[in-house]
Amino acid sequence: MVPPGILLVDKPTGLTSHDVVARTRRAFGTRKVGHAGTLDPMATGLLVLGIEGATRLLTYIVGADKTYEATIRLGWTTTTDDADGEIVTRADPVAWEAVTDSSLDDGIAALTGAISQVPSTVSAIKVDGRRAYDRVRAGEDVVLVARDVVVSRFDVIARREGAGFLDLDVAVDCSSGTYIRALARDLGAGLGVGGHLTALRRTRVGPFGVRDAVGLDALTGTATLTPAEAASRVLPSFAVSEEEARDLRHGKRIHGRAGEIASTPAAAIDPDGVLVGIVEKRGADLKSAMNMPEVLR
Incomplete structure (x- = not known):
């Protein structure tokens, strides 16, 4: 199974963003690759790609400056x-x-x-x-x-x-x-x-720089950042217990902890450093706005 993650690619001139996505799909052996904004064929530089379940994070990246x-x-x-x-x-x-x-x-x-x-x-x-x-x-x-x-x-x-x-x-x-x-x-x-x-x-693109990107000839099937690492750069991070992580994945709320986060959405990270999903405030509680697919460990 292909691990989810965010891949930073330095696009060369002459290729479309779709060309880069196609090459990434072949390198990673998956069709589940998306991007957070295209570049014209003439342009070079940073493309932010989501692999597998991390494509869900692109929603929180695409509007970045x-x-x-x-x-x-x-x-x-x-x-x-x-x-x-x-x-x-x-x-x-x-x-x-x-x-x-x-x-x-x-x-x-x-x-x-x-x-x-x-x-x-x-x-x-x-x-x-x-x-x-x-x-x-x-x-x-x-x-x-x-x-x-x-x-x-x-x-x-x-x-x-x-x-x-x-x-x-x-x-x-x-x-x-x-x-x-x-x-x-x-x-x-x-x-x-x-x-x-x-x-x-x-x-x-937002907190991501081309200096951390890889060229197309260096695609190895390994993402640049884990979902947790990428989400924590874009959003405030929030540590949850194993029980709270399970509750979020089952659609339950975390009661009474909304005041611990200055603003939402926020990235909920479990004790193993895995991104559970993105949470938002509901009064004094926290509710899942987006859950990551659970990866077997």
């Missing part, structure tokens, strides 16, 4: 807002006269904090049951609704001037659902020269 390293090319627009698309426009030399250090700082400041963002039309967002990128590829006009996101950090790390373009290496901390391609597009539009993304790497 994220960190990206990216390169924005100002001066060109593309059909996809990234380097995979065809070039649509190149900025006129006159337009560059308005691009100064001050205007660049102002443009980045306008895209920092709580903002309203229209996702790229080639995103995976579903429109009437179909992915937006599928509709675009079919020749349909797609209009996506703006969404509220938070960009808590948008720093320029380095800049390089080219023939008719300016490349910015940036670091971005943002809420789940933020599109870095859209930041590149909107920064370029605000400066009047256009922009798109040429490189993207995700380095963090």
Whole structure:
């Protein structure tokens, strides 16, 4: 039997997230593999995968904030807002006269904090049951609704001037659902020269970092973290006795212990260090919100 766990993978460029899931299924010998958010084929970096029963934990990870390293090319627009698309426009030399250090700082400041963002039309967002990128590829006009996101950090790390373009290496901390391609597009539009993304790497998802991830060539059938280790990083942990663990698994409440936890949901860990499940408060009691499948030991 395949032990459940959370696997951190460093995705290479050129592969879809589904490709990574497929390879993980083969490496672990199970179909029960899920992910906590995809990456575009062009992008590299951290994918958080759930193995077997630990796929249930992905619900508590998918909404975590994220960190990206990216390169924005100002001066060109593309059909996809990234380097995979065809070039649509190149900025006129006159337009560059308005691009100064001050205007660049102002443009980045306008895209920092709580903002309203229209996702790229080639995103995976579903429109009437179909992915937006599928509709675009079919020749349909797609209009996506703006969404509220938070960009808590948008720093320029380095800049390089080219023939008719300016490349910015940036670091971005943002809420789940933020599109870095859209930041590149909107920064370029605000400066009047256009922009798109040429490189993207995700380095963090919540408490998980790409430095702890493995490459596809290093998949051994062993997860990076046990369910208990992963849950304790995402949620407050809560020690339960063997009897309480049994009660939770049978749908019973733990009476009178809700005050011991500052907030819920919380991860209930048994005396052997095994994740029983996720609990939530019900008055003075604790009730199971999600139970992990019991693993024979």
